[in-house]
Amino acid sequence: MSSDTQNMESIQYKCPNCNADLRFNPNKQGFSCEFCDSFFTVEECKAANEQMQTEAQEAAPAHDEFAENNQLYICQSCGAELITDLNTTATECVYCHNPVVLKGRLSGEYRPSKVIPFKVSREQAVSIFKTWCGKRKFLPKDFLSESQLLHLHGVYVPFWIADCHIRGRMRAECHKIRRWSSGDYHYTEVKEYEVIRNAELDFEGIPADGESKVPDDLMEAIEPFDYREEKPFEMAYLSGFMSDKYDVNKSQVFPRVRNRAVNGSDQTLRSSMTGYDSVRVLQSDMNVLQTKWQYMLLPVWFMSYQYQGKQYDFAINGQTGKQAGTPPLDNAKLSRLCMLIALGGLLLGILGGFLA
Numbered sequence: 001m002s003s004d005t006q007n008m009e010s011i012q013y014k015c016p017n018c019n020a021d022l023r024f025n026p027n028k029q030g031f032s033c034e035f036c037d038s039f040f041t042v043e044e045c046k047a048a049n050e051q052m053q054t055e056a057q058e059a060a061p062a063h064d065e066f067a068e069n070n071q072l073y074i075c076q077s078c079g080a081e082l083i084t085d086l087n088t089t090a091t092e093c094v095y096c097h098n099p100v101v102l103k104g105r106l107s108g109e110y111r112p113s114k115v116i117p118f119k120v121s122r123e124q125a126v127s128i129f130k131t132w133c134g135k136r137k138f139l140p141k142d143f144l145s146e147s148q149l150l151h152l153h154g155v156y157v158p159f160w161i162a163d164c165h166i167r168g169r170m171r172a173e174c175h176k177i178r179r180w181s182s183g184d185y186h187y188t189e190v191k192e193y194e195v196i197r198n199a200e201l202d203f204e205g206i207p208a209d210g211e212s213k214v215p216d217d218l219m220e221a222i223e224p225f226d227y228r229e230e231k232p233f234e235m236a237y238l239s240g241f242m243s244d245k246y247d248v249n250k251s252q253v254f255p256r257v258r259n260r261a262v263n264g265s266d267q268t269l270r271s272s273m274t275g276y277d278s279v280r281v282l283q284s285d286m287n288v289l290q291t292k293w294q295y296m297l298l299p300v301w302f303m304s305y306q307y308q309g310k311q312y313d314f315a316i317n318g319q320t321g322k323q324a325g326t327p328p329l330d331n332a333k334l335s336r337l338c339m340l341i342a343l344g345g346l347l348l349g350i351l352g353g354f355l356a
């Protein structure tokens with residue numbers, strides 16, 4: 001047995017895109033990922049895994065520090081796993097307002113790598129909320145109460161930000177056409193080219209949120225966040241705020257991320273084939289060879305409100321102050337107004353009767 005084969009059998013390689021365990025595929029003589037469908041040659045796999053190992057070793061001390069300095073709270077009602085620093089006490093769940101229970105520490109592998117710190121204070125968030133409410137009539141009375149305002153929480157929402165390295169190959173049949181006339185003769189000259197592009201591409205900063213309890217459209221509505229203000233994560237940022245252990249992992253968001261990276265690479269290579277009268281792409285292979293993930297916390301002021309069996313969510317971008325949400329409507333107030341209008345109509349009718 002050669003030493004190479006021995007290595008392949010004893011080392012468990014991880015997928016450079018989604019971190020799942022890889023399996024050797026004897027037919028293709030390389031490694032396939034069953035989770036995200038990626039394929040790597042032995043060399044590609046080795047190189048990426050060595051790099052991942054070095055990075056993991058470098059991150060280890062920070063992971064230990066994180067594990068020692070966070071508090072993990074569990075909501076027994078909705079299952080949310082909330083974290084904060086040692087000096088902050090969590091009392092209620094930011095999503096369902098039920099009491100949370102301290103359950104020890106979150107392990108170091110969940111340490112975020114980056115954070116965009118809050119810039120909008122609680123006072124500013126409350127005033128944005130009140131202005132937003134002021135523009136809306138028929139809100140239930142207790143929606144604006146002081147006790148409801150206590151449910152406005154500063155939450156660092158977990159996000160996956162992906163940088164993808166892609167190896168692409170595109171083959172196309174291209175034509176240059178020239179037409180001219182000479183006397184009674186018309187000429188058409190068609191030159192055919194086989195155009196091949198081999199490229200290495202990098203796509204950076206593809207976002208995907210890792211929290212299933214926050215509605216995706218609500219998060220999209222308060223975008224964008226300015227990534228130029230990102231900072232290396234430190235526990236101190238969590239002081240006075242809650243964060244949340246992600247419940248959607250890399251391998252679950254990777255198909256979405258890959259789609260965007262592959263489409264973007266395909267577009268880039270297509271747009272590089274200029275100077276022809278026609279371009280017909282015959283083959284386009286875009287392979288994501290490695291994905292670097294940044295687990296980033298983004299600042300959101302979040303409030304949920306239960307009203308007549310329905311949940312209403314309200315959010316403010318904690319960096320820019322942009323707000324979004326659906327206001328609850330007080331049906332009793334609404335129907336009183338309808339009755340007044342109807343009554344008005346009735347009176348007019350009676351009045352009309354008198355005048356006639």
Ligand SMILES: [Zn+2]
Nearest residue numbers: 015018033036
């Ligand atoms: Zn994978």
Ligand SMILES: [Zn+2]
Nearest residue numbers: 075078093096
């Ligand atoms: Zn909850």
